[in-house]
Each structure stands twice: as C-alpha cells, then as structure tokens.
Amino acid sequence: MNALVLDGFRGEEGQGVLAVLTNALAQAGYATEVVVLREKTIAPCLGCFGCWIKTPGECVIDDDGRAVARAAVRSDLLAYVTPVTFGGFSSELKKAVDRFIPNISPFFARVQGETHHQRRYRRCPSLIGLGVLPQPDREAEAIFKTLVAHNALNWRSPRTAAAVVALDGTSDVAAIARGLIEAVAR
Amino acid sequence: MTEKKALLLVGSPRGIEQSTSGRLGGRLLDALKERGFETDKLHVHAVVRSPTETERALAAVAWADLVVLSLPLYVDSFPAPVIALFERIAEQRVGAGRTRILLIIQCGFPESEQNATALAIAECFAAEVGWRWLGGLALGGVETYGGSAHEVLDLIGKALAEGRPAPDLAANKAMPAWLYRIGGNIMWRREAKKNGVARRLRAKPYAD
Numbered sequence: 006m007n008a009l010v011l012d013g014f015r016g017e018e019g020q021g022v023l024a025v026l027t028n029a030l031a032q033a034g035y036a037t038e039v040v041v042l043r044e045k046t047i048a049p050c051l052g053c054f055g056c057w058i059k060t061p062g063e064c065v066i067d068d069d070g071r072a073v074a075r076a077a078v079r080s081d082l083l084a085y086v087t088p089v090t091f092g093g094f095s096s097e098l099k100k101a102v103d104r105f106i107p108n109i110s111p112f113f114a115r116v117q118g119e120t121h122h123q124r125r126y127r128r129c130p131s132l133i134g135l136g137v138l139p140q141p142d143r144e145a146e147a148i149f150k151t152l153v154a155h156n157a158l159n160w161r162s163p164r165t166a167a168a169v170v171a172l173d174g175t176s177d178v179a180a181i182a183r184g185l186i187e188a189v190a191r
Numbered sequence: 192m193t194e195k196k197a198l199l200l201v202g203s204p205r206g207i208e209q210s211t212s213g214r215l216g217g218r219l220l221d222a223l224k225e226r227g228f229e230t231d232k233l234h235v236h237a238v239v240r241s242p243t244e245t246e247r248a249l250a251a252v253a254w255a256d257l258v259v260l261s262l263p264l265y266v267d268s269f270p271a272p273v274i275a276l277f278e279r280i281a282e283q284r285v286g287a288g289r290t291r292i293l294l295i296i297q298c299g300f301p302e303s304e305q306n307a308t309a310l311a312i313a314e315c316f317a318a319e320v321g322w323r324w325l326g327g328l329a330l331g332g333v334e335t336y337g338g339s340a341h342e343v344l345d346l347i348g349k350a351l352a353e354g355r356p357a358p359d360l361a362a363n364k365a366m367p368a369w370l371y372r373i374g375g376n377i378m379w380r381r382e383a384k385k386n387g388v389a390r391r392l393r394a395k396p397y398a399d
Contacts, residue, residue, distance in 0.1 A: 015278075049236055049272050050265065052204040058382040062396040078397040091316040093268045093308075096275035103271050110393060111379040113300075113372035120300040120368055126395055148311045155267040155308055 008035040009080035009130070011073070013042055013087035013098025014137075022137050022170060022178055023086055029182040033190070035082060042097045045069035049100060056107035062125060063107055070104035078108050080130045082189060083162070085153065089136035089169055092148025102156070109160065116158060124161040131189040132157045134167035135182065141171045164189040195352075197223045198255035199232040202262025202273040207234050211333055215295050216261030218341050222348025223257075231255070235262075239272045248276060249285055257291045257351065258322070260313065264298035267308045277316050287321030293347070293357065294327030301371035303331035325357055332371050 008030050012023055023039065030037045047070040055065035064071055077083050087098040094102065110123040134153030138145060146169040157165035166188035170176035199220045203210035207217070213232075220230045231251055238248035252258060262273055269277075280286070294313045296306045306329035317324040328347065330340055347357045366374075383389045 049204060049270060052263065052265075052270075054382075057392070058379060059386050059388065061383070061388055061391045061394040075397040079399060090274060090278065091281075091312050091319060093274070093312045093315075096271050096278055099266075099268065099274050100271035103265050105266070108397070112392075113375050115368075115372065119302050119305060120372055125393065126398060145315060148308065148315060151311070152267055152308050155305075159266060 006035050006081045007079075008037045008082040008084060009076050010037055010039045010084040010086060011042055011098055011101055012039055013085060013095045013101075015043060015088075015095060015097055019086060019088070019137060022135065022172075025178045026084065026086060026135060026182045026185075029179065029186055030082075030084075033183075033186045035186075038076065038080075040073055040076070040101075042073075042101050045073065045101075047073065047100045047104060050103040050106065054111070057111035061107075064104055066104075070101065073101050074105050074108055077105060077130060078126055082186075083130040083132050083160075084185075085132070085134045085156075087134075087136055089138045089142070089145050089149050092145040093152055105160065116161075119158075121159055121161075129161050129163060131164040132160060132162040133165065133185045133189055135185060136167070136169040138169055138171050140173040141169075141175060145169070194256040195223075195228040196255045197228045197230045197257040197259060198251055199230065200235050200252075200258060200260045200262075200273075200276070201232065202235045202260060202270055204236050204270065204272075206237075207232055210263075211297060212261040212263055212295070215297070215330075215333075215340060215344060216259055219259055219261075219293075219295065219344045219348050222345050223352055226348065226352030228257075228352065235276050236270070236272045239275045245276070245279060249279060249283065252280060252285050252290070255286070256289060257293070258286075259293050259295065261295040264296055264306050264309055267305070268312055269309060277320075281316065281320045284320055291323040291325050292317050293325040293351075295330075295344070296327055297330035297333040299332070301332035301366065301368040303329045305331060325351075332366060 087095045110125045112123045114123045136149045150167040153167035199216045201213045203212035207213040238244040
C-alpha cells in the first residue's frame with residue numbers, strides 16, 4: 006500500500022503534524038511520499054475543460070500539477086494536510102486539488118442524490134484530511150470535515166475521514182492520526 | 192453613514208468579460224452604479240500573479256465598503272487564487288470592521304445546494320477578518336436560469352443601494368437535474384468530437 010501526503014502549509018509550521026502522520030502511516034504499513042506543494046510549480050486551473058475534451062485525462066498545463074495528479078491516482082491513500090483556512094484548505098493545497106479534475110470523467114452521474122462526475126479510473130484512493138488550527142474552532146472544524154467528505158464524493162474515494170488538530174496542546178495528534186488511518190482501513 | 196463604494200472581485204480564470212462570474216457580478220455592479228455607487232472590478236487570477244498587483248488589489252479592497260465576490264465553484268470551494276488573495280486580506284485585516292461582503296457563486300451541477308460549503312467558507316472568512324456577511328446568491332447549472340438570475344441580482348442591487356437587507360437570495364432554475372445530466376453528457380461528446388478526441392474521452396493516461 007502506498008500513501009501520498011500533500012503538505013499544504015505555506016512554511017515549515019506543519020512539520021510536527023506531518024511527522025506524526027507519516028510515522029503513523031509507516032506503522033500501518035504504508036510506503037509514503039510527501040509532496041511539499043509550496044516547492045512545486047503548479048499553475049492555477051484555467052477552467053478550460055481541456056483535460057476532458059482536448060487531452061482527456063491530462064491537464065493542458067505542463068508543470069508539476071500533472072505529476073501530483075498522476076501520483077494521486079496511483080496511490081491507495083491520499084492525505085491532505087493543511088492549515089484550516091476559513092474552514093477550508095490553504096491556497097497551497099487548493100492549487101493542487103484544483104488540478105485533479107483530469108482524474109475524473111466529464112460525464113455526469115447521480116451519486117447519493119446529487120449530480121457528480123463519473124469516475125475515470127476503476128481504482129480511486131481513499132481520502133483523509135488533516136487540518137491544523139492554532140486553537141480549537143468547532144465551526145471551522147465542521148466546515149473542514151464537510152469539505153473533505155464532499156471532495157471524497159467528487160473523487161469517488163471508497164473511504165474517507167477527516168480531523169482537525171489544534172496546536173495549543175489540547176490535541177493528541179498521534180491518536181488522531183492513527184484514528185484517521187484506521188477509519189479508512191475498515 | 193454607509194459609503195457607496197463597491198468592488199467586484201471576479202474569481203473565474205476566464206476573466207471579467209469572458210466569464211459567467213464576470214457577467215453576473217457585472218449585472219449587480221451595474222444595478223449599484225445606477226443607484227449612485229462608485230464601482231471597480233478586479234480579476235483575482237490576474238492580481239495574484241505579482242506582488243505589485245496584489246498590493247494594488249489590497250488597496251482596492253481597502254477602498255471599498257462593499258465587496259462582491261463572483262466566482263465558480265471549484266471542487267466544493269473557491270479557486271486557489273481566490274483563497275490566496277483572501278489569505279493576504281486576512282493577514283492584514285484589510286477593511287476590518289467596515290467592509291461588507293456578498294457572494295455570487297455558481298456550480299457546474301444543477302443543484303445549487305452543492306455551493307453550501309463554499310458559502311460557509313466565505314462566511315467564515317468574513318467572521319475571521321471582521322467583515323459583515325451579507326449572504327450569497329448560490330446558483331447551480333447557471334445556463335438553465337434564463338433571465339431569473341439577472342432579475343434577482345437587480346433586486347439585490349436595489350436593496351443594497353437603499354440600505355435594506357438583500358432579499359431572499361434565490362433564482363429559479365428551469366431544467367430538472369436528470370435532463371441537465373443527459374444534456375451535459377451530449378455536450379461533452381460533441382465538444383470532444385470537435386477536437387477529434389471523442390473516442391478518447393474515457394482515456395486513462397495515469398493507470399498503473
């Protein structure tokens with residue numbers, strides 16, 4: 006099993022949480038690759054739909070966004086690690102997530118009562134989201150968990166889980182990381 | 192006393208003139224202009240490309256007392272450049288305690304409810320930076336609305352200019368979801384055919 010961890014921090018502030026998560030993944034038997042998104046050249050999605058109707062399955066922009074999208078498809082577990090930003094993802098994480106659109110089909114389907122896109126690949130990675138806040142914020146945490154769950158629906162992830170940890174010492178980060186990994190292993 | 196300075200932030204990569212976001216936001220801006228507002232427009236993707244342009248955008252945000260953010264839903268949230276600009280606004284608390292924000296958001300699915308998480312993110316941003324949240328007009332499958340979205344935007348513009356709360360923010364869509372899905376799937380095939388890739392629409396270039 007392999008895991009792709011996306012580091013969505015703008016600086017080094019997430020290193021402690023990332024180390025805890027990668028240790029927990031190793032203990033659970035995952036071979037893990039961490040992509041530090043701030044070090045990658047990933048242009049914003051152009052909204053051109055070229056990845057669906059011109060070069061199906063691949064973004065028309067030839068930069069690091071393609072490699073990250075390819076690695077995501079080939080992983081068993083995709084992990085977003087990000088500062089919780091207004092309840093959502095940081096701009097660093099989102100620039101990569103916006104470029105995952107080639108990995109799904111343009112065709113529509115009805116999924117859980119809503120319109121979504123059909124899957125492009127038979128196998129899709131499970132998705133975990135680990136958000137980081139300076140201190141607990143229940144409202145932001147609720148938005149973050151909903152966002153990850155909706156992303157999983159869009160990517161057609163077989164399993165998903167999300168959690169938020171606070172850096173004020175009130176969160177047991179190791180236990181939360183283990184819980185996320187166990188939740189998608191079931 | 193409320194000032195009358197409105198800034199439209201267009202969060203579509205397609206720009207102000209070419210995008211649905213620009214056209215919808217522009218309609219509201221026109222309604223405000225007719226009622227005495229000074230107005231300005233910025234294309235978010237263009238301004239976040241350079242530090243100089245970002246500073247200019249932050250100055251424009253500081254100038255405005257009403258910010259209208261008009262954008263497409265991107266993977267349940269805002270396009271990345273909009274988040275990048277909002278991170279900068281929040282760092283500097285530009286307009287804290289003074290600015291009002293209204294969202295116009297549209298998604299490529301027929302269900303407007305799919306914009307709910309993005310609306311929550313916008314409201315969370317407003318709370319964090321100290322702006323007054325005026326609510327949002329959430330649209331699904333915007334091309335099926337006909338004129339009703341524009342009518343709602345005109346009503347919102349009138350209400351804001353008169354210092355009243357925005358009316359119930361809704362527009363009626365004309366097409367049921369099942370028909371939207373069928374029509375959309377036909378459209379994708381037709382567009383791919385034009386590009387000579389109709390047979391490759393389900394290609395799997397990243398398969399193991």
